[in-house]
Amino acid sequence: MEKTIGPIEERQLIMNRWNIEFAHRAAPDYFQTFGLGFFEYLQLAEDIGSEALPILNCGMACQFNSAEVVPLDQLEPYVQDALDLIEFANGDINTTWGKVRAQMGHPAPFNLKMMGVGNENWGPQYIERLKIFTKAIKAKYPNFKLINSSGTDPNGDRFDYLNKELRAMNADFIDEHYYRAPEWFLKNAGRYDSYDRNGSKVFAGEYASHTNNGAPSSNRNTWRAALSEAAFMTGLERNAAVVQMASYAPLFAHVDGWQWNPDLIWVDNLQSFGTPSYYVQQLYSLNKGTHVLSMTQNNQPLIGQDSLYASASWDKASNEIILKIANNNNQAQVREIQLDGVKKLDPNAKLIMMQSDPNAVNTFEEALKVSPTEKKIVVNAKTKKVSLELAPYSFYVVRIKTL
Numbered sequence: 001m002e003k004t005i006g007p008i009e010e011r012q013l014i015m016n017r018w019n020i021e022f023a024h025r026a027a028p029d030y031f032q033t034f035g036l037g038f039f040e041y042l043q044l045a046e047d048i049g050s051e052a053l054p055i056l057n058c059g060m061a062c063q064f065n066s067a068e069v070v071p072l073d074q075l076e077p078y079v080q081d082a083l084d085l086i087e088f089a090n091g092d093i094n095t096t097w098g099k100v101r102a103q104m105g106h107p108a109p110f111n112l113k114m115m116g117v118g119n120e121n122w123g124p125q126y127i128e129r130l131k132i133f134t135k136a137i138k139a140k141y142p143n144f145k146l147i148n149s150s151g152t153d154p155n156g157d158r159f160d161y162l163n164k165e166l167r168a169m170n171a172d173f174i175d176e177h178y179y180r181a182p183e184w185f186l187k188n189a190g191r192y193d194s195y196d197r198n199g200s201k202v203f204a205g206e207y208a209s210h211t212n213n214g215a216p217s218s219n220r221n222t223w224r225a226a227l228s229e230a231a232f233m234t235g236l237e238r239n240a241a242v243v244q245m246a247s248y249a250p251l252f253a254h255v256d257g258w259q260w261n262p263d264l265i266w267v268d269n270l271q272s273f274g275t276p277s278y279y280v281q282q283l284y285s286l287n288k289g290t291h292v293l294s295m296t297q298n299n300q301p302l303i304g305q306d307s308l309y310a311s312a313s314w315d316k317a318s319n320e321i322i323l324k325i326a327n328n329n330n331q332a333q334v335r336e337i338q339l340d341g342v343k344k345l346d347p348n349a350k351l352i353m354m355q356s357d358p359n360a361v362n363t364f365e366e367a368l369k370v371s372p373t374e375k376k377i378v379v380n381a382k383t384k385k386v387s388l389e390l391a392p393y394s395f396y397v398v399r400i401k402t403l
Contacts, residue, residue, distance in 0.1 A: 001085040004037030005104065011037065017062065022259045024217040039101070042089055042110045051113060052089075053147065056082050058118035058129045064152075069125055072132070079136045086112060086141055116147035116175060116205075122158040127165050134169070145172040147203055154178040154188075167200050173245070175205040182209045182228035186328060189232050190303040192239035204236060204246035208262055208277070221262040223370050223393065224358035226276035230395040231309035231326040233284055238301060238311045240292050248281050255364075266364075273367035279354060280395065283372060287352075287397045289313025289322050306333060308390070314402075323398040327390040339384045339400065346401035347381045350374065355394035372397075 003012050011034040019030045036044075038054065045052035059070035059078045070078060084097050089112035091098030098109070117133045118126055130148060137144060148171045151158040159176075166174050178184070192202065209225035209232075212218040229248070236243045253263035264278045274282070295302060295312035302310035307329035313322045321342070327333055339345065356370045363369070379386045379400055386400065 001038055001081050001088060004034040005039050005088070005100065008033075008035055008037075011035070018259055021065075025259045027257070027259060038085060038088065039104055039106070042112070043106070046110060052110065053114055053116065054085065054112075055116035055119050055147070056085070058121060058126065058133060060118060060121050060126060060129065063121065063123075069129075072128065075129060075132055079133055082115065082117070082133060082137060083140060085115070086137070086144065114145035114147060114173075116149070118149045119175075120152045120177060121149045122151035122162060127162070127169075131169070147173045147175050147205070150174050150176050152177060154180075154191075167196075171200040173201050173203045175203045177206040178204075179206070179208055179210050182211065182224055185209050185228040185232035186304060186309070189235040189309050190301065192235055192242045193301065193303075195239065195242045197241050202243045204243055206247065206249040207232075208248055208250075210262065217261070219261045220359075221266075221275035221277055221361055222358060223276045223354075223356040223360045225262065226280045226354075226370070227326060227328060227358070227393055227395055229277055230280045230283075230324075230354075231328055233280070234309045234311035234324055234326065235303065237284070237289075237313060237324065238292060238295075248277060268364070271364055273362050273364055274371075275362055276354070276356070276360070276370040279371050283352060283354070283395070283397050284324070287322050287324070287399065288315070289320075290316040293321065295323065308333065308335075319402045321400045321402060323396070323400070325388070325390060325396045325398075327392065327394045327396075330392050332392055333390045334387065335390060336385055336387045339379075339386065342384060342402050344403040345379050345381045345384055346403055347379050349377050349379045349386065349398060349400040351377045351388075352397040352399075353391070353394060354396075355391045358393050 014032050016030045016032045019027060042052050057078060059075045061068040087095050088097035088101050089110040093099055093102040093107050117130055126149065134146060137146065148166050150162045153159055154176055163174065209228045210219045211222055211225050236246050248264055250260055250263045252265050252267060255266055255268050262275065262277065264281065265272055265274055291314045293312040293314055295310050297305055302308050307327065309326040311324050315322060321339060352372050352374045354370065354372050360370050388396065390396065
């Protein structure tokens with residue numbers, strides 16, 4: 001933490017993790033300057049109204065590369081760095097690091113609530129280091145939340161071992177990552193239906209649908225990929241009691257300087273465009289409810305029946321029912337939705353739709369080719385029903401006001 005604050009010109013230059021990672025697109029001049037250090041990061045989160053979530057090194061290098069580890073008897077500086085960061089973010093101006101923050105122009109605390117310890121680390125070496133971090137941080141900051149790694153994959157021996165160990169530790173959050181084919185996302189839309197509601201919570205910390213099995217040079221941000229993510233996210237919303245945070249990854253890519261594909265937003269030196277996945281994420285972000293509602297077909301959650309995936313919520317602030325429905329079928333389907341448990345409905349509702357050819361992509365020239373459109377629809381307020389014609393390969397958000 002200390003090396004990322006202070007005068008920018010004095011911050012240490014280090015080689016970036018991705019400097020020599022990809023043979024298909026080497027970047028030998030890719031370095032990390034810490035021009036955006038922890039202070040700037042915390043300011044950015046505050047400015048855009050977000051909760052900061054820094055991820056700290058747990059004393060283990062990437063296990064796909066050198067796999068170096070800090071001996072346990074030399075781990076103390078890494079643990080102290082985590083404690084120093086919390087004090088820098090939250091400490092009173094009379095504390096050592098709170099005073100430094102105040103001198104940098106921010107006397108008020110940032111109110112940091114959580115951090116990650118390790119990223120995509122696995123195995124017993126990770127667990128034994130994590131326990132040391134957890135004990136030290138919880139002793140000083142008992143209400144501070146820690147995000148723990150479940151490795152690189154959503155299943156297999158690594159995941160099974162970590163998931164068992166972390167739950168035995170009563171981990172606050174388990175960080176699950178999945179870069180998988182669209183078919184995996186469709187198949188796993190019910191993944192969290194059977195998770196323990198009272199156990200550790202899940203942070204879907206990195207995910208994206210990859211159309212070519214994860215080969216970065218050949219993946220594309222297609223509507224097929226985005227639609228599978230929309231379908232999967234109905235399961236995240238339905239299980240909000242378990243999955244309390246989710247984050248598509250990566251966020252940005254430069255058209256002439258990328259190493260990883262797909263990405264959410266593409267830029268060049270003059271302009272940018274959002275991918276179909278960006279608009280799916282946007283629709284979920286702007287249409288969150290406060291309470292999960294049951295949405296079923298034949299008394300079962302809609303998880304692939306007739307290639308339909310759905311979730312429902314209620315927004316207490318606006319008194320609206322919010323429906324999300326993904327049709328992954330190549331045929332149009334008509335559904336009449338019965339809205340039980342409400343006394344009165346506004347007959348005028350809002351429908352937001354995305355639909356396109358599965359292989360369609362957005363570009364600088366056609367930035368909105370796959371993007372949402374909005375229209376008004378009519379609800380039968382007397383029968384409390386709404387009829388929807390679901391186009392092939394489409395995603396819908398419907399907002400219905402209760403009176």
